[in-house]
Amino acid sequence: MREAREVNSAGTAVRPKNENAPSGAPNERALLERVKMHDVDAFERLYRIYQPRLARFLINLLMRPQLVEEVLDDTMMVVWQTAGSFRGTSKLSTWVFAIAYRKALKARARWPDPVEDEDRDMRVSNDPGPDSELERGRIHDALISAMAKLSAEQRAVVDLTYFHGLNYREIADIVSCPVDTVKTRMFHARRRLKQTLSGTFTDWL
Amino acid sequence: MPNPIQTEVSPHDAAEELLPWYATGQLEPDERALVEQHLSSCAHCRRQLAFERRMVDEFADLTPEIDTAWARLRQRIEPPRRTVARPSLWDRVAREAADFWQNLSRPAVAVLATLQLAIIGGAGAFVTLSQESYQALSSAPLPASANVIVMFGGDTTESEIRGLLQANNATLVGGPTPADAYLLEVPSQSRTAVLSHLRADDHVTLAQPIDGPQP
Numbered sequence: 001m002r003e004a005r006e007v008n009s010a011g012t013a014v015r016p017k018n019e020n021a022p023s024g025a026p027n028e029r030a031l032l033e034r035v036k037m038h039d040v041d042a043f044e045r046l047y048r049i050y051q052p053r054l055a056r057f058l059i060n061l062l063m064r065p066q067l068v069e070e071v072l073d074d075t076m077m078v079v080w081q082t083a084g085s086f087r088g089t090s091k092l093s094t095w096v097f098a099i100a101y102r103k104a105l106k107a108r109a110r111w112p113d114p115v116e117d118e119d120r121d122m123r124v125s126n127d128p129g130p131d132s133e134l135e136r137g138r139i140h141d142a143l144i145s146a147m148a149k150l151s152a153e154q155r156a157v158v159d160l161t162y163f164h165g166l167n168y169r170e171i172a173d174i175v176s177c178p179v180d181t182v183k184t185r186m187f188h189a190r191r192r193l194k195q196t197l198s199g200t201f202t203d204w205l
Numbered sequence: 206m207p208n209p210i211q212t213e214v215s216p217h218d219a220a221e222e223l224l225p226w227y228a229t230g231q232l233e234p235d236e237r238a239l240v241e242q243h244l245s246s247c248a249h250c251r252r253q254l255a256f257e258r259r260m261v262d263e264f265a266d267l268t269p270e271i272d273t274a275w276a277r278l279r280q281r282i283e284p285p286r287r288t289v290a291r292p293s294l295w296d297r298v299a300r301e302a303a304d305f306w307q308n309l310s311r312p313a314v315a316v317l318a319t320l321q322l323a324i325i326g327g328a329g330a331f332v333t334l335s336q337e338s339y340q341a342l343s344s345a346p347l348p349a350s351a352n353v354i355v356m357f358g359g360d361t362t363e364s365e366i367r368g369l370l371q372a373n374n375a376t377l378v379g380g381p382t383p384a385d386a387y388l389l390e391v392p393s394q395s396r397t398a399v400l401s402h403l404r405a406d407d408h409v410t411l412a413q414p415i416d417g418p419q420p
Contacts, residue, residue, distance in 0.1 A: 047294075072294075073294035073297075076294055077294060077297055136266070139263065139266075140266075143263055143264075159264070161225050161226065161229065161231075162225070162229070162260050162261050162264040163264040163265065165229050165230075165231065166231065167226055167231035167232070168226055168231075183222040183223075184222075186222070186225055187221070187222055190225065190253075190256070190257075190260075193260070194256055
């Protein structure tokens with residue numbers, strides 16, 4: 001179900017912040033202070049806040065569902081073990097996502113991306129069918145398939161932008177690269193996505 | 206690093222690069238003004254902005270069913286692989302916490318039991334429980350037909366459970382496990398709806414899809 005969108009003064013639709021998106025809420029900082037004292041209850045609450053976000057981020061980045069649990073656990077283990085090293089110079093979510101990104105790239109080194117199958121085409125038809133569950137499933141398949149054609153670095157930037165609603169500076173901090181590199185990755189990723197999905201969403205062009 | 210807005214990059218290229226973050230409302234006021242000024246005179250970027258908005262919507266919509274979408278696509282990307290069993294996050298944390306608080310009398314086993322439930326409850330809507338994670342609940346083999354794992358509140362009566370199963374056309378195929386979880390078989394085409402009904406019921410503390418044994 002689509003959410004109602006806010007419209008700003010310039011008539012630009014602005015996607016409301018996803019409730020799962022990082023917010024740097026003060027509550028998280030308070031929890032982290034308790035985690036520094038090895039408070040397991042506080043860590044559980046922090047885990048519950050971050051697990052859905054990280055699972056979503058990692059499943060897009062890794063394209064290996066069976067690795068998500070491992071990398072997510074390793075990420076939260078680093079949070080647990082090194083909470084004391086978080087100095088608060090960035091948002092807590094930026095710190096956690098940066099850990100996850102590094103862990104994911106290491107895991108990917110062990111499990112490289114699959115060889116591209118150019119014949120794979122999940123854009124089944126152009127039938128202008130109703131917005132049925134079947135149609136949604138077809139679109140989801142096409143999106144996931146299109147994401148699979150991107151590099152892991154591009155997938156990370158795309159997901160952090162479109163779903164997690166982060167600005168390019170926060171993303172640059174997470175993936176540890178210059179902001180211009182984030183923009184360039186996003187530019188090429190969008191072009192590829194658009195190319196791949198043009199057969200799925202004929203109303204785009 | 207040169208700023209592309211101020212140096213050799215053309216206003217068109219600079220604006221087009223920023224469109225994703227314009228669509229998500231994540232630009233600074235000066236960048237936003239730059240983009241809006243350019244949009245007023247560039248049809249290409251207006252079309253591109255429509256693409257950005259569609260992607261934002263589609264990515265938001267992608268979330269609820271990402272697990273089933275992945276299950277389908279995974280078969281096409283690579284054959285399922287077994288992951289090597291490893292201590293769960295909570296086992297590792299509990300072990301460290303137990304060491305840290307070793308002067309306390311709280312038995313580590315109670316911490317582990319609590320955390321085991323916590324990780325099940327925290328599994329979220331995005332990752333379908335795998336057979337491996339199910340087996341963290343029970344050493345018993347996963348019945349071939351099981352496609353839902355469910356846990357009930359401690360005060361739920363047998364007749365209430367029976368009524369819930371009947372109302373959802375669900376069959377009990379396993380359990381209770383040592384963690385008091387039950388394995389259900391529900392019609393695959395209505396699994397999503399059944400999960401929603403179960404989660405909405407006050408007696409249900411956990412309802413998650415599970416993958417059957419992989420070929």
